[in-house]
Amino acid sequence: MSNQTEAEAKKKFSFGDFYKKLGPMVALIVLIVLVSVLNFSFLDPLNLLNLLRQVSVNALIAFGMEFVILTGGIDLSVGAIVALSGAFTAQLVLSGVPTLLSLLIGMLTGAIFGAINGVIIAYGKAAPFIATLATQTILRGATYVFTKGNPITGTKMSNNFGFQFFGQGYLFGIPFPVYIMAIFYICAYILLHRTTFGRKTYALGGNPKAAFVAGVKNNKMIILIYTIAGFLSAVAGAILTSRLASAQPDAGNAYEMDAIAAVVLGGTSLAGGKGRMFGTLIGALIIGVLNNGMNLLGISSFYQQIVKGIVILVAVLLDRKQAKA
Amino acid sequence: MQIDMQHISKSFGSNEVLKDVNFSVKGGEVHALMGENGAGKSTMMNILTGLLEPNSGTILVDGKETNFASALEAEQHGIAFIHQEMNNFGEMPVLDNMFLNKEIKKGFGLIDNAKMKTIAQKALDQLDMKVDFSQPIGELSVGQQQMIEIAKSLMTDAKIIIMDEPTAALTQDEIQKLFVVIRKLRDQGVGLIYISHRMEELFEIADRVTVMRDGLTINTYNTADTNVKQIVHDMVGRDMGDFYPERHPKYGKTMLEVSGLTNDKFKDISFSVRSGEVLAFSGLMGAGRTEIMRAIFGIDKLDAGTIKVDGKELTIKNPNDAISHNVGFLTEDRKTEGLILDATLADNIDLPSIDGFSKHGLIDEKADKDFVDMLLKRLNVKANGRDDEAGSLSGGNQQKVVLAKWVGSGSQVLILDEPTRGVDVGAKREIYDLMNELTDRGTAIIMVSSDLDEVLGFSDKIAVVYEGHLMDVVDTKDATQESIMTLATGGKNE
Incomplete structure (x- = not known):
């Protein structure tokens, strides 16, 4: 008995465990303090609101990525989905389709692309990395074809108040995309931590064979999860298109990397089965503060990439250490 | 060669899996190791072959205290472990599997296939066995793969061979062939540790038997001086009669x-x-x-x-x-x-x-x-x-x-x-x-x-x-x- 409590006490103080529970939060706070000290204007409410708006696009994609990574998968096509669904939305708005309908259709197409990813991975038994690398290339190519390589824009978009509001508007002084992020965070949180769907997601990532024997319909779950990832990417795509008042053919390029980084920084294991939605939100905020802070400090964008890469590397190495312990 | 394991103890966390056990094997004998799953047989063998480190106790090889830091070191000392689950790469040819990590080279880092074949064939000859060296090993029967494992241990000139449930997946015919090989090896002075659950095999092939239970070595007998009842008793710690609760079934639909x-x-x-x-x-x-x-x-x-x-x-x-x-x-x-x-x-x-x-x-x-x-x-x-x-x-x-x-x-x-x-x-x-x-x-x-x-x-x-x-x-x-x-x-x- 004393042996057991001793082992338990030891476990409580292990660094891996500590990082898993509080690490991302601590990292975020340290980062915020650091940036604030170096440049007071970081704490300017206007800057903070701007930061949250910047974060919202990556956070939305990362919420979907969290589900995917929890199953032990990965989705490299999310950035391309951002671009193509955004282009669809823009084209619909330009051709006079009601704004809300345009937005919904754009999001629906994102969900469909996600579902296709899921079907390929579930029924084609394809490795998620390769499957989504292929669909990323296809969707990016389709975006270039659809946009003919030029931005889709026009006065029907820039003069459309409803459409502009989606990405640029403020409600009670807070940018509208922040509300969208908050709503989908709550939805994703409940789905992952309070429903049978979430429980089965963890089971699938922890041991797909055991999950199947215990009655989980693995293929159905995988399709649904990639559908969610596609849908949320399209929501992010709609915000981006609205904010820029145009759909760029290379929009969302490499966004999958920021989303994966947010998930990993948030303490989710790339091996699947372990991680929390709150961690991913923190992870997205860490990346947002990094970007925003480095801009404020006037660090060149070339160096910014190096710093971001190092931060992600450190997080992954900590994750490994934790897995070993 | 003689090996003596003395007062070996091993714990995983608070779980004591070996408690002051003693075990010995010498050249020219087949020593069976019996015991239920979890009795500590595998742990003991893993310690002997350097896969695990004991918490206390000594291992004597021909009277000299020895600690094998790795499986490779044990192998170099002539101790071979044939695991129950064979670690073969099914897609790889037989020859490549036999020489994995021990490839013989002929300069410029090139592999000398001809020489490897000669050495492998010599080992297989001892077992009266013929295989196509270029065939993927996964295509051989489990029995044949088992024989290849034994051939591998012969190639390393093993003086002590440990076999963990070698007959578990073999047909009756293959078992008899294996026994012929075991006897031949024994007569050549090789010491064999034979782990099995099968009582009848024990009496057919073993010279001595050690029974383990709950991390203890209970008894070591000369096979000629014991019987099934005694060994079962040692294995389960009581007579079989009261081991299974009685059934009083009432059947429905x-x-x-x-x-x-x-x-x-x-x-x-x-x-x-x-x-x-x-x-x-x-x-x-x-x-x-x-x-x-x-x-x-x-x-x-x-x-x-x-x-x-x-x-x-x-x-x-x-x-x-x-x-x-x-x-x-x-x-x-x-x-x-x-x-x-x-x-x-x-x-x-x-x-x-x-x-x-x-x-x-x-x-x-x-x-x-x-x-x-x-x-x-x-x-x-x-x-x-x-x-x-x-x-x-x-x-x-x-x-x-x-x-x-x-x-x-x-x-x-x-x-x-x-x-x-x-x-x-x-x-x-x-x-x-x-x-x-x-x-x-x-x-x-x-x-x-x-x-x-x-x-x-x-x-x-x-x-x-x-x-x-x-x-x-x-x-x-x-x-x-x-x-x-x-x-x-x-x-x-x-």
Whole structure:
């Protein structure tokens, strides 16, 4: 008995465990303090609101990525989905389709692309990395074809108040995309931590064979999860298109990397089965503060990439250490 | 060469798996090591071959204290370990497997295939064996692969060879061939440590036998001076008579009835189990017992046949269908298919039942917790609580967690594939008691088991499978070891 409590006490103080529970939060706070000290204007409410708006696009994609990574998968096509669904939305708005309908259709197409990813991975038994690398290339190519390589824009978009509001508007002084992020965070949180769907997601990532024997319909779950990832990417795509008042053919390029980084920084294991939605939100905020802070400090964008890469590397190495312990 | 292991102790965390054990083997003898799963045989052999480090104790090789830091070092000292699960790369040619990491080179880093072939053939000649060196090793039979393993140990000029359950997957014919080889090696002065569960083999091949139980070496005998009864007594620590709880079955209606089940692993399987009954499935490894159960549960596909549960004919496309008709399945391998080792006990136990604790997908957390706690208590799982990781428990307690899962899901038909494999004696007894309790409440149980004592000691009927065919279903009280073995090897009882 004393042996057991001793082992338990030891476990409580292990660094891996500590990082898993509080690490991302601590990292975020340290980062915020650091940036604030170096440049007071970081704490300017206007800057903070701007930061949250910047974060919202990556956070939305990362919420979907969290589900995917929890199953032990990965989705490299999310950035391309951002671009193509955004282009669809823009084209619909330009051709006079009601704004809300345009937005919904754009999001629906994102969900469909996600579902296709899921079907390929579930029924084609394809490795998620390769499957989504292929669909990323296809969707990016389709975006270039659809946009003919030029931005889709026009006065029907820039003069459309409803459409502009989606990405640029403020409600009670807070940018509208922040509300969208908050709503989908709550939805994703409940789905992952309070429903049978979430429980089965963890089971699938922890041991797909055991999950199947215990009655989980693995293929159905995988399709649904990639559908969610596609849908949320399209929501992010709609915000981006609205904010820029145009759909760029290379929009969302490499966004999958920021989303994966947010998930990993948030303490989710790339091996699947372990991680929390709150961690991913923190992870997205860490990346947002990094970007925003480095801009404020006037660090060149070339160096910014190096710093971001190092931060992600450190997080992954900590994750490994934790897995070993 | 002589090896003496003296006062060896080993613990994993607070779990003491070897307690001051002594063991010796010398050239020119076959020394059998007997004991139930978890008795400490493998741990002891892993220490001898440098895979594990003992907490205390000494290993003497020809009287000199030696500590092998790695398996390679033990091998260089002439100790070879032929594992039960062979670590072959199935797609790789036989020759490449035999020389993996020990390739012979001829300069510029190029591999000297001709020389390797000569050396390998010399070893195979000793075993009267011929193979095509370029054939992928996975295409050989298990018996042949076993022989290749032995040839490998001969190539390293092994003085001591450890064989862990070498006959588990062999045919009778192959076993006899293996015994010829073992005797030949012994006569050449090689010392062999022979780990097995099979009593009859022990008396056929071993010169000495050491029995282990619960991390202790109980006794070492000359085989000529002992008998089966004594060894069994040492193995289980009591007479077999009181080891299995008695069955007092009260049968109800037929709960599961299958007929004509066929796929590529088995043919035309028909049987039924009644409420309150334990139907054991016996047969040799690879006979198709597990495959039949997997198909009934919807894991594997069926080509033909019908399944009736509680009188209703069902189409079972996946485990979810089976579970929704109150069928449960404890799989043979709990680590790969039974448990999510990284997940908590709670997340493991409630997985098949979770839809029952939810409204529109939202989980009723309180009901779920109570459910898990009730099951942990009912099955007497030794753990700190529902938030422990499943992988942190001992084998016996892990098995209880898997059982809790299926008891909790309300299984009316419970298929248990090797329910007591890798489980310590105490937990075994608890599992039998639980099975009695479940059948008293009307559950129908199918118990697939490779342990003939268990099959005869704790079942009402025995179905025997041989090469995918159901040979017969007999009443347990009319069955004997011999009659079951005869059926299991394709023979017929008069």
